[in-house]
Amino acid sequence: MTVQDQGTSVPQDDGFQMRPEDMESYLASLAEDYTPKTLARYRYLLWVFYDALPADKRIRKNTLAEWSAKAVNSYSPNYIDRVCSACNAWLRYMGHGDCQWSDPRAVSSEPGQEITREEYLHMLDTAKFFGREQAYLLAKVFVTTGISAPELSAVTAEAVRTGKLETSSGAVSLPAGLCHELADYAARKNVHAGPVFITRSGRPFDAQRVSGILRGLGTEAGLAEGKSRPSTLQKLYLASRAEAEAMAVETVERLMNEQADREQKQLITDREM
Numbered sequence: 236m237t238v239q240d241q242g243t244s245v246p247q248d249d250g251f252q253m254r255p256e257d258m259e260s261y262l263a264s265l266a267e268d269y270t271p272k273t274l275a276r277y278r279y280l281l282w283v284f285y286d287a288l289p290a291d292k293r294i295r296k297n298t299l300a301e302w303s304a305k306a307v308n309s310y311s312p313n314y315i316d317r318v319c320s321a322c323n324a325w326l327r328y329m330g331h332g333d334c335q336w337s338d339p340r341a342v343s344s345e346p347g348q349e350i351t352r353e354e355y356l357h358m359l360d361t362a363k364f365f366g367r368e369q370a371y372l373l374a375k376v377f378v379t380t381g382i383s384a385p386e387l388s389a390v391t392a393e394a395v396r397t398g399k400l401e402t403s404s405g406a407v408s409l410p411a412g413l414c415h416e417l418a419d420y421a422a423r424k425n426v427h428a429g430p431v432f433i434t435r436s437g438r439p440f441d442a443q444r445v446s447g448i449l450r451g452l453g454t455e456a457g458l459a460e461g462k463s464r465p466s467t468l469q470k471l472y473l474a475s476r477a478e479a480e481a482m483a484v485e486t487v488e489r490l491m492n493e494q495a496d497r498e499q500k501q502l503i504t505d506r507e508m
Contacts, residue, residue, distance in 0.1 A: 250295035251331060253285055261328045273366035280321035299323075299336040316357070317364055320455045327454065350462040350471055358463060361456040369432070370452035372413075372420060373445060377465050380407050381472035384442040384465040388430045392421050395431060 258281050262274050269277075285292065287302055299322055306315050323335040355378060362371035376382065376390060382402055389400045389407075395417045400407040409417070421431045430439040445465055453463025461467060 250293040250298070250334075251329075253288060253292045253294050255285070257329060258282075258285070258325065261325050264328065270366055276365060277321050277324075280318045281325060283318050284322050294326075294331070294334055296334050297336075299326075299334060303336065313360070316457065317361070320361055320365070320457055323457060324451075324455050350458070350467050352471065352475070354456075354458055354462060355468070355471060358452055358456045358458065362452055365455060367448075367452055367455070368420065370448050372416060373432070373449060373465075374452065374463070374468060375413055375416070377468035378472050378475075379410050379413055381469055381476065382407060383469060384445050387432060387445060388439045390417065390431050392418075392426055392428050392431060395421060 258278070262278055265274060265277070284299070284302060287306075288294070288298070299319060303315050303319060306318070310318075319336060326332060326335050355374070358374055359371055362368070362374065373387075376387070377384075380400060382389065382400065386400075386402045389402045390409075394400045394409065395414050398409045398411065398414050400409060417431055421427070424431075424433075426433065432440040432445075434440065434444070442465070449463045449465060449468070453460075456463070
């Protein structure tokens with residue numbers, strides 16, 4: 236239930252007031268899923284925006300965009316992205332999604348089912364900054380392995396130790412770096428066997444839960460709707476693999492041609508001798 240649902244904030248024609256108590260209510264709603272350190276980051280970023288507002292502290296549809304345009308003179312693009320991400324999440328909680336804004340330098344302005352590698356890396360950066368470890372790892376799993384959401388249960392403690400996922404479509408390799416991150420996560424969650432991503436009751440994440448986690452991260456990163464879905468991240472894997480395979484074929488062909496040229500030159504040299 237949002238603060239608006241509770242009747243503590245009522246939309247007005249002249250925007251609405253950003254109040255410290257509403258920020259604290261939002262942060263309290265996150266306490267179960269976020270660490271105190273992450274909540275402190277959120278609080279700090281929200282107050283950066285709050286302090287920049289005029290004396291009436293009212294937010295209108297273009298307020299966040301206008302702040303961002305002025306902030307380029309004082310802050311780095313990444314810092315502005317983080318303030319916008321924190322504010323966007325708070326605005327959504329307050330029921331004022333129409334006042335959200337995404338920085339076009341970092342994200343796509345048009346909805347779509349494709350995600351670029353730059354947008355994916357921005358997702359990871361956002362997840363790391365806000366301490367969204369599960370979302371960070373899930374995004375990396377889908378992009379680096381190409382598995383689907385229903386196959387996530389194949390990411391087991393045993394698979395992390397061997398570096399191989401056993402899926403219905405065959406074995407899939409896990410990059411060494413990701414194995415290290417997953418092993419560290421599993422150890423801290425006290426998962427020594429079976430699926431790595433499980434609920435508090437020990438049940439594997441279902442597709443709905445996974446989609447919700449990634450959708451939340453996509454919103455925090457300012458991505459267009461649909462770009463942070465498991466299936467969209469899987470498409471990025473497929474596109475990256477196709478590109479890598481094309482480069483590999485091109486490299487083989489180049490090496491074969493170079494070898495043929497060397498052999499031809501050697502034949503000519505042998506004849507001349």
